[in-house]
Structure formats: structure tokens, C-alpha cells
Amino acid sequence: MARLKLFMDWLARQPPSSQFLSVMLNGGTSFNETYQQAVAEKSMMDRFHIGNQSHYLEPPDTVAAERAKFKWFVDSGLLTTPGLYFGHFIHPDDAILQKVAAAHSGMSWNPLSNGRLASGVADIPKYLKMGIRVGMGVDGEASADLADPFENMRTGLYAIRDKYEDATIMSPYQVLYLHTMGSADVMGVKDKLGSLEPGKYADFLVVDPTRLGAVFDPYATLVLVAAERDLERVYVGGELKVDHGKLLDQDYNKVLAESARRATATMQ
Numbered sequence: 001m002a003r004l005k006l007f008m009d010w011l012a013r014q015p016p017s018s019q020f021l022s023v024m025l026n027g028g029t030s031f032n033e034t035y036q037q038a039v040a041e042k043s044m045m046d047r048f049h050i051g052n053q054s055h056y057l058e059p060p061d062t063v064a065a066e067r068a069k070f071k072w073f074v075d076s077g078l079l080t081t082p083g084l085y086f087g088h089f090i091h092p093d094d095a096i097l098q099k100v101a102a103a104h105s106g107m108s109w110n111p112l113s114n115g116r117l118a119s120g121v122a123d124i125p126k127y128l129k130m131g132i133r134v135g136m137g138v139d140g141e142a143s144a145d146l147a148d149p150f151e152n153m154r155t156g157l158y159a160i161r162d163k164y165e166d167a168t169i170m171s172p173y174q175v176l177y178l179h180t181m182g183s184a185d186v187m188g189v190k191d192k193l194g195s196l197e198p199g200k201y202a203d204f205l206v207v208d209p210t211r212l213g214a215v216f217d218p219y220a221t222l223v224l225v226a227a228e229r230d231l232e233r234v235y236v237g238g239e240l241k242v243d244h245g246k247l248l249d250q251d252y253n254k255v256l257a258e259s260a261r262r263a264t265a266t267m268q
Contacts, residue, residue, distance in 0.1 A: 018237025027054030051083035058088035106133030111156035113139035135183030
């Protein structure tokens, strides 16, 4: 708690930036063997008004043990604390789903990671029908191999269609929405990004459609055909940051070195 307070105090002194969205906890209640982990996370969220993505119900071989810990989320009040959502969330039962929906909570769907680790396929159509909010992520290159949002959308769409054996169960537009507005909503930043509207940060990508063949449905083309290599420009906060693969205001090698230094420092 004390270290988090130091960080939050430092953060409050920094100038506003369109590159900063929010602070969140990487929740570990499902990895812990004591109820006090949930209590501690609840306390930090309440005190500092921060979110919490809690890794939960990913691997198939720990389902029973993790489901048993769901009462910790409920009894501590963590489940109903604004800003909590679940990462992966592949193997909930109906009772868990009903409580998560009633709490107006959500989850981060990570198709590339789930497929890479053979974790299973989250039943996204069912979650959405129950009123659970859904966003999408890649869970990092440690388990997703290629942090490509287009590949992530394709993988998720194909997995759901295979699961239901129905090509109409989810459309390219729906999966694109989950990867943009859905993610912004789940993370509690839909007032800042997720769509192009007055007052938002204007984070967007530019793709040259002539490289993608005939375009009959722009949503289908983006989800089914486009890839990271097709990005021409990247804007963050309305400012051009990447132009044809070139970082404009960052030294990539310097960033890599600094990232390695910080990662090493955290392990000491």
C-alpha cells in the first residue's frame, strides 16, 4: 500500500498526457491462497480509485480450485467495486456468470493467448447475451507470440464460429467493436477513446485499402484481411506517432534498453 501511494503521489505531479489512460492493478486473487488478497485489492481500489484486471479462470486444469475462490470476490466486495474486470475468464459456471452480470462487471478476451496455451474458448456470445461487458486484448507476446490486433480479432472470430459451428454467430463488425469500444468500456476509459468523437483522444490507425484487395465490407476487410504490416500511420491523441513503420518521436533502441533496465530493476 505504501509503495502504491508513493507512485500515485508521483503520478499526481505529472502533466496531463493523452498517452496516459489510467492506473490499474494486475489482480492476483486467483493465484493467492488467502482471502486477504481480495481484501487488500479491494482496499487499494477504494483508496486510490483505480481499476483492477484480475486474471481468472484461464487454464482448464485449475478450474475447480479457482471457482471455489469466487466467494472471495463476493465476500470482500471486490466483485462489485467499480473498475474490476476479469482477464481470460474462460471457465466460469452459470452461477458465476449471473453474479458477474449482476455486478455489471466484464472481462478481457484474449484469443491469441488462449489458443497458444490451449486454455479453451470463452463463450463470448453467451456472456454478451447475459449482459457481461467484453473487451479484447492480446495478453502480451509471452503467450500471444504476435501482438497484432488484427490477428487477434481473426483468431477470436474463427474460434467462436468453430465453437458454435455457425458463421453467423458473430460478425466482423461485432468483434471490431469489442476490440475498440468494448475494451475502452471494460477498462473504464470509454470517455477518452474507443471511437472518434469530439472530446476524445483521437487515437486511430490509417490503413491503405488498396493493399487489401477489393473492399466490399470495410469491417470484414479490417478483421479478416488486414494485418499490422498494413498500417501506414498511427495517431495517438491526434498526434502522428508512427509513419510507415518509423517511430517519429522515440528512439526505438533507447526504449528497448530502458525497458530492459526497468524490468531488471523490478526483479532486484
